[in-house]
Amino acid sequence: xxxxxxxxxxxxxxxxxxxxxxxxxxxxxxxxxxxxxxxxxxxxxxxxxxxxxxxxxxxxxxxxxxxxxxxxxxxxxxxxxxxxxxxxxxxxxxxxxxxxxxxxxxxxxxxxxxxxxxxxxxxxxxxxxxxxxxxxxxxxxxxxxxxxxxxxxxxxxxxxxxxxxxxxxxxxxxxxxxxxxxxxxxxxxxxxxxxxxxxxxxxxxxxxxxxxxxxxxxxxxxxxxxxxxxxxxxxxxxxxxxxxxxxxxxxxxxxxxxxxxxxxxxxxxxxxxxxxxxxxxxxxxxxxxxxxxxxxx
Amino acid sequence: xxxxxxxxxxxxxxxxxxxxxxxxxxxxxxxxxxxxxxxxxxxxxxxxxxxxxxxxxxxxxxxxxxxxxxxxxxxxxxxxxxxxxxxxxxxxxxxxxxxxxxxxxxxxxxxxxxxxxxxxxxxxxxxxxxxxxxxxxxxxxxxxxxxxxxxxxxxxxxxxxxxxxxxxxxxxxxxxxxxxxxxxxxxxxxxxxxxxxxxxxxxxxxxxxxxxxxxxxxxxxxxxxxxxxxxxxxxxxxxxxxxxxxxxxxxxxxxxxxxxxxxxxxxxxxxxxxxxxxxxxxx
Numbered sequence: 233x234x235x236x237x238x239x240x241x242x243x244x245x246x247x248x249x250x251x252x253x254x255x256x257x258x259x260x261x262x263x264x265x266x267x268x269x270x271x272x273x274x275x276x277x278x279x280x281x282x283x284x285x286x287x288x289x290x291x292x293x294x295x296x297x298x299x300x301x302x303x304x305x306x307x308x309x310x311x312x313x314x315x316x317x318x319x320x321x322x323x324x325x326x327x328x329x330x331x332x333x334x335x336x337x338x339x340x341x342x343x344x345x346x347x348x349x350x351x352x353x354x355x356x357x358x359x360x361x362x363x364x365x366x367x368x369x370x371x372x373x374x375x376x377x378x379x380x381x382x383x384x385x386x387x388x389x390x391x392x393x394x395x396x397x398x399x400x401x402x403x404x405x406x407x408x409x410x411x412x413x414x415x416x417x418x419x420x421x422x423x424x425x426x427x428x429x430x431x432x433x434x435x436x437x438x439x440x441x442x443x444x445x446x447x448x449x450x451x452x453x454x455x456x457x458x459x460x461x462x463x464x465x466x467x468x469x470x471x472x473x474x475x476x477x478x479x480x481x482x483x484x485x486x487x488x489x490x491x492x493x494x495x496x497x498x499x500x501x502x503x504x505x506x507x508x509x510x511x512x513x514x515x516x517x518x519x520x521x522x523x524x525x526x527x528x529x
Numbered sequence: 530x531x532x533x534x535x536x537x538x539x540x541x542x543x544x545x546x547x548x549x550x551x552x553x554x555x556x557x558x559x560x561x562x563x564x565x566x567x568x569x570x571x572x573x574x575x576x577x578x579x580x581x582x583x584x585x586x587x588x589x590x591x592x593x594x595x596x597x598x599x600x601x602x603x604x605x606x607x608x609x610x611x612x613x614x615x616x617x618x619x620x621x622x623x624x625x626x627x628x629x630x631x632x633x634x635x636x637x638x639x640x641x642x643x644x645x646x647x648x649x650x651x652x653x654x655x656x657x658x659x660x661x662x663x664x665x666x667x668x669x670x671x672x673x674x675x676x677x678x679x680x681x682x683x684x685x686x687x688x689x690x691x692x693x694x695x696x697x698x699x700x701x702x703x704x705x706x707x708x709x710x711x712x713x714x715x716x717x718x719x720x721x722x723x724x725x726x727x728x729x730x731x732x733x734x735x736x737x738x739x740x741x742x743x744x745x746x747x748x749x750x751x752x753x754x755x756x757x758x759x760x761x762x763x764x765x766x767x768x769x770x771x772x773x774x775x776x777x778x779x780x781x782x783x784x785x786x787x788x789x790x791x792x793x794x795x796x797x798x799x800x801x802x803x804x805x806x807x808x809x810x811x812x
Contacts, residue, residue: 396637396645399630403638406627409585413621415613415642415689470629
């Protein structure tokens with residue numbers, strides 16, 4: 233039983249990072265129909281930005297995380313103005329945008345590689361500090377992740393449900409034309425969406441870098457598939473769905489290794505396999521995702 | 530003063546998709562406070578006209594002028610959200626509500642220019658016209674029936690307190706009893722001082738309640754005149770209102786996205802309204 237509790241705690245840690253990263257991907261897809269394969273690199277960019285502050289400049293990681301969010305938001309908005317908007321204006325379809333995003337991912341990843349090298353890097357924090365909460369043992373990093381993630385997730389939920397900006401984002405993802413007829417400046421809300429989604433990606437990157445202890449430029453790509461899985465699991469384009477999808481995926485992956493399960497659970501090397509088996513099952517039985525709505529085209 | 534000049538005027542409008550022009554020098558005028566119907570066969574460019582007015586389609590030639598409150602605005606090719614700021618609104622034929630938002634949130638989005646906070650008076654007026662929207666305020670718009678959806682679409686548009694509403698086939702796909710309700714409400718809405726331009730397949734019904742009508746054919750203005758005059762004009766009746774057993778043809782449903790292109794063979798959609806209703810319900 234204690235093992236299960238521990239696994240659930242670990243699952244929440246993994247899941248909340250995936251969830252934070254997935255919201256941005258889902259918002260951007262919902263509003264711009266861009267399947268952004270470069271989203272993983274936004275995470276890596278954030279992780280390295282925090283590294284610069286934390287290690288190179290010797291400042292606290294909190295400061296580093298804030299810096300990472302700001303810089304990744306700037307990256308997101310710069311790419312919107314310099315890349316995505318001009319391409320959209322020329323009438324690029326969903327496939328062209330997807331291919332561009334793959335190219336962008338390669339450019340970003342290799343730029344970071346060129347700049348920081350490929351050796352694993354770590355933040356200047358005490359990774360051996362462990363706390364015991366009843367039967368559960370969590371490292372300081374894990375606790376930080378859970379706390380930060382809960383605040384962010386509640387915050388994003390409130391943003392989307394309560395604020396005019398959040399509602400406008402949802403309106404835009406429901407129907408761009410109808411949103412503009414309602415007086416919404418779609419270009420402006422699109423820019424805000426990139427800011428929110430990219431800042432979250434930057435934060436997600438820092439948190440992931442923190443819990444996995446050491447990271448290198450490929451971290452983003454490995455995480456990207458899980459993020460996609462979370463988005464699809466929750467229902468493509470639904471920000472709430474991405475949140476829940478991420479958490480469910482994280483929990484599934486960790487709990488599947490529980491030794492009380494038949495055959496002693498899944499070997500932890502195969503955790504990502506579990507994630508994709510879940511994804512395949514969802515796609516077979518509920519193709520619109522857990523929170524998605526069936527729609528005819 | 531320009532108060533006696535038309536609220537909306539298009540002059541010599543050319544617009545279309547890709548290489549093809551759908552509208553050829555189209556000119557219409559909407560008097561202040563009037564209901565104006567635009568009718569015509571499928572592919573005549575009725576919906577294209579609305580899109581060109583509202584900036585979803587950039588006119589290649591010609592101008593669109595809007596005169597709310599005496600001031601005159603050249604709105605040719607202006608972005609849709611700017612038009613909404615100026616006092617216009619537009620109800621699409623399809624996808625005219627935000628399906629994943631509640632009824633109440635849809636209305637709030639209609640009031641986006643007021644920071645998403647509905648004006649109490651306007652909201653009460655809309656609930657007065659469509660009490661159903663108040664009853665269902667927490668329901669997701671995607672789960673509404675066809676008639677309720679149309680009511681919500683109108684409600685959303687009215688939230689911005691427009692001077693002019695553009696309506697694309699407000700009766701399409703609705704049961705006859707619901708069509709009656711919608712048309713009745715449109716007259717009440719017009720009575721509250723809101724001018725209406727309406728594109729309709731249901732030509733007879735819409736001309737009956739219109740001050741003025743335009744009959745389009747192949748992107749050109751074919752006939753125009755007072756609604757009652759068009760209703761009794763022999764050539765209009767002959768062509769579009771069901772003379773010599775053409776009633777059935779008038780009720781045939783258009784393929785919404787089909788616009789006639791030069792050189793296309795004459796084409797007619799072989800589905801009747803009740804068949805389309807059935808399909809709508811499955812969506």
